[in-house]
Amino acid sequence: TGSTRPQRLLKAVQKNATKGDPQSVISTIDHFCRRCEWAMNVGDEKGTILDSVVCEVSPGSTLELGTYCGYSTVRIARLLAPGTKLITLEFNPDFAKVARQVIEFAGLQEKVLLVEGPSGDIIPKIKEQFGITTFDLVFLDHWKDRYLPDTKLLEECGLLRKGSVLMADNVICPGTPDYLAYVRSSPKYDSKYFKSHLEYTKVEDGLEKSVYLG
Numbered sequence: 785t786g787s788t789r790p791q792r793l794l795k796a797v798q799k800n801a802t803k804g805d806p807q808s809v810i811s812t813i814d815h816f817c818r819r820c821e822w823a824m825n826v827g828d829e830k831g832t833i834l835d836s837v838v839c840e841v842s843p844g845s846t847l848e849l850g851t852y853c854g855y856s857t858v859r860i861a862r863l864l865a866p867g868t869k870l871i872t873l874e875f876n877p878d879f880a881k882v883a884r885q886v887i888e889f890a891g892l893q894e895k896v897l898l899v900e901g902p903s904g905d906i907i908p909k910i911k912e913q914f915g916i917t918t919f920d921l922v923f924l925d926h927w928k929d930r931y932l933p934d935t936k937l938l939e940e941c942g943l944l945r946k947g948s949v950l951m952a953d954n955v956i957c958p959g960t961p962d963y964l965a966y967v968r969s970s971p972k973y974d975s976k977y978f979k980s981h982l983e984y985t986k987v988e989d990g991l992e993k994s995v996y997l998g
């Protein structure tokens with residue numbers, strides 16, 4: 785049977801990027817998505833905004849929801865300080881298989897813990913299983929109807945602290961209306977919209993940065 789898009793994206797990385805060079809992996813994926821096949825990576829325009837927030841927060845502990853092919857995993861992990869880690873959750877085993885290879889090709893496997901399974905099941909186990917107290921940064925990029933329930937779950941599990949930053953992709957396209965209404969109206973959050981475009985297109989999309997106030 786034929787290959788899948790994630791597999792073709794991985795082949796492009798293995799062929800064109802430089803092993804151990806995260807920037808070349810990022811550039812190769814962006815080129816592949818612009819010139820060959822669109823794929824749902826956060827992309828270079830929103831990625832630059834995400835980079836600036838990662839650098840500002842300089843997180844000791846980071847959670848990513850929705851790994852897909854590992855593009856944003858590489859973007860974030862390349863900016864993390866030595867000794868700090870990123871936990872990324874992916875439900876789809878085929879995506880996880882590709883992502884592991886992309887992350888390894890970038891040479892970032894020591895900074896990344898990829899956990900396969902449904903976020904709703906994994907989040908309540910994170911404290912005990914991975915020795916995390918709270919997350920300094922959370923990047924939400926998984927199923928759009930899971931952003932709100934998983935955010936409430938993070939609160940309930942005591943995984944957020946005063947100042948924890950949530951960065952949410954796709955708040956306009958495909959859209960996460962219930963999540964957006966929640967973080968923009970709740971007194972527990974200070975929320976700000978970074979207007980941009982859907983990856984590799986001219987369609988409006990953006991990132992919502994929400995600081996947990998405790």
Ligand SMILES: O=C(NC/C=C/[C@H]1OC[C@H](O)[C@@H]1O)c1cc([N+](=O)[O-])cc(O)c1O
Nearest residue numbers: 824825850874875876925926927954957958
């Ligand atoms: O569904 C999106 N992301 C959620 C990913 C869902 C898949 O990955 C996690 C889960 O295994 C599921 O199979 C998405 C969709 C678009 N889009 O334009 O359709 C753009 C984006 O940036 C997106 O993150």
Ligand SMILES: [Mg+2]
Nearest residue numbers: 826925953954
């Ligand atoms: Mg996305």
